[in-house]
Amino acid sequence: MTPFKLTEELVTEIEQLIENQRDTDLVALMEDMHYADVAEIIDELDEDEATYIIKLLESDKTSEVLTELDDDVREAILGNLSAKEIAEELGELDTDDAADIVGELPNDIIQEVISEIMDREHARDIVDLLRYDEYTAGGLMAKELxxxxxxxxxxxxxxxxxxxxxxxxxxxxxxxxxxxxxxxxxxxxxxxxxxxxxxxxxxxxxxxxxxxxxxxxxxxxxxxxxxxxxxxxxxxxxxxxxxxxxxxxxxxxxxxxEADKDYQMAAGISQDVEAHDSIWKLTRARLPWLIIGMFGGIGAASIINSFQAVMSEFPILLIFVPLIQATAGNVGVQSSAIMVQGLANDTVKGEIINRLLKEFALGLINGAVIAVIVLLISHFAFQTSYLISATLCIALVTVIIIAALIGTFIPVFLDARGIDPAVATGPFITTGNDIFGILIYFSIAKVVLGI
Amino acid sequence: MTPFKLTEELVTEIEQLIENQRDTDLVALMEDMHYADVAEIIDELDEDEATYIIKLLESDKTSEVLTELDDDVREAILGNLSAKEIAEELGELDTDDAADIVGELPNDIIQEVISEIMDREHARDIVDLLRYDEYTAGGLMAKELxxxxxxxxxxxxxxxxxxxxxxxxxxxxxxxxxxxxxxxxxxxxxxxxxxxxxxxxxxxxxxxxxxxxxxxxxxxxxxxxxxxxxxxxxxxxxxxxxxxxxxxxxxxxxxxxEADKDYQMAAGISQDVEAHDSIWKLTRARLPWLIIGMFGGIGAASIINSFQAVMSEFPILLIFVPLIQATAGNVGVQSSAIMVQGLANDTVKGEIINRLLKEFALGLINGAVIAVIVLLISHFAFQTSYLISATLCIALVTVIIIAALIGTFIPVFLDARGIDPAVATGPFITTGNDIFGILIYFSIAKVVLGI
Missing domain, CATH: 3.10.580.10 (CBS-domain)
Structure with missing residues (x-):
């Protein structure tokens, strides 16, 4: 048995067989394929071609194919089937998969579809399952046991x-x-x-x-x-x-x-999307976080703008804004990611105060290392004065510690309030830390440089 | 059956029973517990207490407990057991779990441990499994079938x-x-x-x-x-x-x-760590990316510094650097995350050029929306001149498009070269896009403002 490989040639061959209505050849070609492979092929076909295949093949295979398809593809195909045809597919499925599909059907045809299912016990089981919320054990379970x-x-x-x-x-x-x-x-x-x-x-x-x-x-x-x-x-x-x-x-x-959702949230993608989704769907998923990040940037601009005295007397400070910002963002993301994962895996134990003390110590160590490197580079490469260098180093250590504490605290805070802590990672924490970081930087500059 | 809940009281009770060597009570308390629950308790005990429990309970349970423990805890406990005791534990395990444990033992005792396993066929199977690389199907499989x-x-x-x-x-x-x-x-x-x-x-x-x-x-x-x-x-x-x-x-x-690893890479954590790991281990995992981010920040500083004419004539441009930087970073992370996930789930199909064209269109839409909002805010809130506003908007659209293209291209490029594309997300792409973003911003300023 060689593993299945989806190729353009195969898709073209199937499209031509469909066009020429060569049903026997199609059945011969696809009857030994695994349903998950047939589903991959169907994802490449247009709606009419996909419906043709679903109607052509035996429902013991096509029912499983339907469960593997993307929601929108399945919805389109089912829209082309009669209630009796849908009922035949459902009759072949386990009750949990059948109930999932029925749950997606338009309300006005559900009753007709259910009444067409031959096995009445199967139909009753499916209807029983419909009353459970999708996001519960009841919504996941099957009646078969x-x-x-x-x-x-x-x-x-x-x-x-x-x-x-x-x-x-x-x-x-x-x-x-x-x-x-x-x-x-x-x-x-x-x-x-x-x-x-x-x-x-x-x-x-x-x-x-x-x-x-x-x-x-x-x-x-x-x-x-x-x-x-x-x-x-x-x-x-x-x-x-x-x-x-x-x-x-x-x-x-x-x-x-769950893993995909957390990953996407960390990356600032607000709903479940895939690379092949439409531009419109991708925009809806991505634009919200970009706008939040944008307001963060505008906030940072206001803060810098409010330190006019620092800007005009020590413009060199401004060139290090990206350094402060990147550091605050990176530390915040690291701390929050560790907490989000720890909370998801139940490995966060003990008091929050101990976690924060640990992050404080970590921030101090990381901050000290970064500060020493930056001190040397700023002094030799940018010829900054001692006061400017001091400002930079104190600001870096402070920003790293505070970003680490915020990154640790926010997920715990959200989790305790029943909100998914994963929303706290990515752009959310980065944006917050950008603003904090810049505020801290210029405030320290004011004190150290005595402006 | 009520679900097991790890409480401080339970841990304290067990610690006291161990201290007073009340073996019968300990056995009575723990014999009905699931091995995964016993492992959770052992994670809370110190090395001597943990070893005491492992030696006390029956090896059909403790062998499974050992497989559930963190590597370092297991290593410490096994260090306190004799070759014969370790062999007894291995005898109770499936060959895959046994081989994983043997693979972690110091080389000089492996032979003795293996020779103490009573069931010689089991011992042979374990030795057979040892020759497979841990990161292959051979390293995962068991001989039991x-x-x-x-x-x-x-x-x-x-x-x-x-x-x-x-x-x-x-x-x-x-x-x-x-x-x-x-x-x-x-x-x-x-x-x-x-x-x-x-x-x-x-x-x-x-x-x-x-x-x-x-x-x-x-x-x-x-x-x-x-x-x-x-x-x-x-x-x-x-x-x-x-x-x-x-x-x-x-x-x-x-x-x-895999999911944890990808998530951590996206968050700039370079090795597998958990919230309860030591400060030293967490520092080693986090500092490398912070240093890379730091060099990105220094690079950005050099770029800004090289646009002295822009800085001195139009200092207002500098207050928008965080906005440009945050936007570039967020767009880059979004695009790369979608590609990394698509590559992991095998849903990226078709030519890379089509993906890039799609990202170009997406960048244009997102960029236009962001630019219009920023145009209004900068004009009314910061009273920027039309030329400054134009600079900002052109730069934002350009940065968003280029960041999206880079975020899309890098993971595909790495994947094609057999490198895990997940390394391309998080601080890596953020740092790169920070530098690109700022370079683009000031270059556009030079052209638009005619400096």
């Missing part, structure tokens, strides 16, 4: 499991429930492979089983599953009844989305 | 599997090999649950199975497993023989480490 009652014996259990396993793509654990469907524990598949069939379930199940509540946040579920190395976790409702199951592949997506 | 020969029938297969499954914590797929151990395909557990025992393996196995080579990079393995929603992937050597298996929990770690 294998569960057995504690008062069964292994023989009944195996029989029932065979029936249930038909609908479950991947069996991870067998969950044990009581008569009221309350989650009691689990049986591992391995135990099942190695246990005699005459034993009773209540004598062999493991009563300890990790679980999450339906209202738990996805990030929290991700933390629990990755901390405890779980491949699936059962979801229980408010009174402990087993209502669904979250598998690790969904969590991998959550982890990647 | 369930494999069957294609010429067996299902009855033999089930018998053999039961024996093999004893050593495999989680059975994902049953791999099918030929007489030379070459990977031929797989059997799913589900198939096994629903197939009669008289069938022959070669008649029922699925010949298509995703696989990776031993030398594949971890990021590549992560991409394949997450694209195809795999929970385990077999690893083959250069001639296609099945040599190991990588499971999704290891890949979750790879994805998180």
């Amino acid at each position: 294998v569960k057995v009652k504690e008062d069964w014996n292994v023989l009944t259990c195996v029989k029932e499991m065979r029936a249930q396993a038909e609908n479950v793509t991947r069996v991870h654990s067998i969950y044990v429930v009581d008569a009221d469907d309350k989650l009691m524990g689990r049986l591992s598949l391995k135990d099942l492979l190695t246990t005699s069939t005459t034993t009773h379930i209540k004598d062999i199940y493991i009563p300890k089983v990790d679980r999450v509540g339906v209202n738990e946040k996805p990030e929290e579920v991700a933390k629990i599953m990755s901390k405890y190395d779980l491949e699936a976790i059962p979801v229980v409702d408010e009174i402990g009844r087993l209502v669904g199951r979250i598998t690790i592949d969904d969590i991998v997506d959550v982890i990647k989305e | 369930v494999k069957v020969k294609e010429d067996w029938n299902v009855l033999t297969c089930v018998k053999e599997m039961r024996a093999q499954a004893e050593n495999v914590t989680r059975v994902h797929s049953i791999y099918v090999v030929d007489a030379d151990d070459k990977l031929m395909g797989r059997l799913s557990l589900k198939d096994l649950l629903t197939t009669s025992t008289t069938t022959h393996i070669k008649d029922i196995y699925i010949p298509k199975v995703d696989r990776v080579g031993v030398n594949e990079k971890p990021e590549e393995v992560a991409k394949i497993m997450s694209k195809y929603d795999l929970e385990a992937i077999p690893v083959v050597d250069e001639i296609g023989r099945l040599v190991g298996r990588i499971t999704i929990d290891d890949i979750v770690d790879v994805i998180k480490e």
Whole structure:
């Protein structure tokens, strides 16, 4: 098996086959492809071509293809399908993926689509899932799972499991429930492979089983599953009844989305965008932070402008403004990034005052090193006077310490107030520190130079 | 089951139990804890206390605890254990985790530790794994897997599997090999649950199975497993023989480490650090980028200094230097972040020239908006002359476009040369754009103001 590679030749070939309606060749070409590969191809096609492929191939493949597509591409394709065709696709999907797609459909066709789903239990499960908020464990979970009652014996259990396993793509654990469907524990598949069939379930199940509540946040579920190395976790409702199951592949997506979001926030991109998005979407994501940064720059201009006496008497000070600004920004970003990551990974422990003292010490060390280098360079390369050099060095050390403290404090402050600390990184902290840095620089200049 | 919560009270209680050597109470307290929770507690203890706990508890738990600890904590604890004690811990671990620990041991004790491992096959597997580079599929994989020969029938297969499954914590797929151990395909557990025992393996196995080579990079393995929603992937050597298996929990770690690394690089942190690391380690991670930023600032100072005529005739221009600099930095970080993410997620397609044209258009739009706002503010708030305002606006648009082009081009350039494009974000691009931005600003001033 050679790995799939998306090439322009392949896309052109498929486009020509579609144009000439050579269905048999298309099916022959694509039937052995993995759905994730078909999705990559569809991303390269226009809407009509994409719809053609979705209608042509079997729905057991195209349903999975649909789940892999970008939201806007999927929406466009589904707009070209009848309610019956959409229902066929949904019938092939696990309930969690099906519910995600139904959640994106226009309200007026949801009822019709649901009523066209052949398997009524499947349809009911999908409707059940629709009532959970997308950003909760309930919104992530699927209804497909294998569960057995504690008062069964292994023989009944195996029989029932065979029936249930038909609908479950991947069996991870067998969950044990009581008569009221309350989650009691689990049986591992391995135990099942190695246990005699005459034993009773209540004598062999493991009563300890990790679980999450339906209202738990996805990030929290991700933390629990990755901390405890779980491949699936059962979801229980408010009174402990087993209502669904979250598998690790969904969590991998959550982890990647979280990481992408934090990265973009640190880079001053205010919504989820990708390189291939439209110029308009990219502008909406980027312009807000640029405007905030711009007001920061205007603020800095006002501050410098207010130190007219310093400017006119010691214009040499102005050439070091970029140095002060860059240093303040870099230190602020470093400190805040470490805190944001620490908060995300739960590795920030102890009192905030200890963190700040540590940052103070760090700022002092880094500041001292930078100040000594700048002292030498300014003296020899720019022939600055001792007072100017002193101003510069004192300002650098002060700016580095204060930027580090601000960068550390703000994320903790936001986190304590329930705001995602990741917004505190990037342009936000840079802009704030620019203004602080310049204010500190000129204030110190005033004192040291006695203006 | 209530979720575990690490509290100061709990840590104090455990410290006191250790001090008073109340072993029975300690065991009673910790035996039902998950190993990941015990690891969190150990992170809070000093070296002697940590070693005490590791020696006290059963090695089937402490071995897993060891894998969860920070490298330096683990190294300290292992330094207090005898070769025999370390071998006992290794005996309980899967081969991949055991090999990771052996790889960290001092060279002079490795041989003794290995010779103390009771299960000789386990020891051989660990030694086999040691020869793979840590940053390859071979370095990630474990030897534990369930494999069957294609010429067996299902009855033999089930018998053999039961024996093999004893050593495999989680059975994902049953791999099918030929007489030379070459990977031929797989059997799913589900198939096994629903197939009669008289069938022959070669008649029922699925010949298509995703696989990776031993030398594949971890990021590549992560991409394949997450694209195809795999929970385990077999690893083959250069001639296609099945040599190991990588499971999704290891890949979750790879994805998180990659994301953390990229995030830290974007924030100008040059090595993997956490909030609780020592001041010395944090300084080493942070100072290099600060020094690079400092040289950027010095470079900017030289440039401004070289425009003496502009400075003395139009000092007002200097108050807008922070605005130019912040804008250049923010645009550069945004553009590079989008490219770095696009390259990491394989969503950057098509010619680089098209990407640059798109960034040019984006820069033009963003630049125009920013320029109009700045024009109004500078005119009304700072009473700048029309020529100064014109200089500022032309410079802003130019800087935004050029910063966007540089931010887009550099990551693509680095990626094409096999360098991780993530180094191009953060302080690197900010520093470069600071200098470019200021150079452009003063050059435009010279032309527009006719100095």
